[in-house]
Amino acid sequence: MTISYTSERAWWKEPLERTELVWIVIAFIWCLVLFFMMPYWHIYGQQNLANEAYRAKPEDFARKTEEMIAKYKVREDGGDLKVPVVRPPAGSDVYLIGRLWAWWPILELEKGKSYRLHLTAMDYQHGFSLQPENINIQVHPGYDHAVTMTPTQKGSFAIICNEYCGVNHHTMISRIYVK
Numbered sequence: 001m002t003i004s005y006t007s008e009r010a011w012w013k014e015p016l017e018r019t020e021l022v023w024i025v026i027a028f029i030w031c032l033v034l035f036f037m038m039p040y041w042h043i044y045g046q047q048n049l050a051n052e053a054y055r056a057k058p059e060d061f062a063r064k065t066e067e068m069i070a071k072y073k074v075r076e077d078g079g080d081l082k083v084p085v086v087r088p089p090a091g092s093d094v095y096l097i098g099r100l101w102a103w104w105p106i107l108e109l110e111k112g113k114s115y116r117l118h119l120t121a122m123d124y125q126h127g128f129s130l131q132p133e134n135i136n137i138q139v140h141p142g143y144d145h146a147v148t149m150t151p152t153q154k155g156s157f158a159i160i161c162n163e164y165c166g167v168n169h170h171t172m173i174s175r176i177y178v179k
């Protein structure tokens with residue numbers, strides 16, 4: 001068998017056909033459009049969460065949560081579960097724990113004020129899902145998921161767990177109150 005290299009076979013040496021060049025240019029421009037749409041849509045699309053995650057020991061997170069509860073607890077809620085309702089000052093760091101099978105505590109926030117919300121899981125992965133706003137954050141044990149949050153409407157908002165976490169997953173529900 002002989003392998004010969006002719007000028008036709010050396011396709012990379014052929015001059016570029018005009019149509020091909022046009023399509024390469026169109027494809028390249030479209031790539032640039034999509035590339036710059038990512039940061040643009042992150043800032044102006046108001047759809048993507050700018051949340052951060054840090055390593056955090058569960059016991060440290062639990063201590064901060066209990067300190068916040070001790071300082072700002074206003075009542076209890078959640079029926080037999082007796083979940084503390086806390087009203088932390090505007091602008092402060094607020095803590096919320098997900099664990100089998102509850103969210104702890106219940107936060108009561110002020111409309112139009114910003115809070116730094118910290119989320120963690122104590123045991124397994126849970127899914128923080130705020131409804132009907134449809135804000136979803138996966139929460140993992142060993143991590144502090146932080147997001148700045150400014151409630152824009154008064155009312156009672158539901159928190160559900162949207163990550164399957166065992167037999168009572170469906171009961172892992174809570175609320176955030178906005179006054």
Ligand code: CUA
Nearest residue numbers: 126161163165
């Ligand atoms: Cu927690 Cu499902």
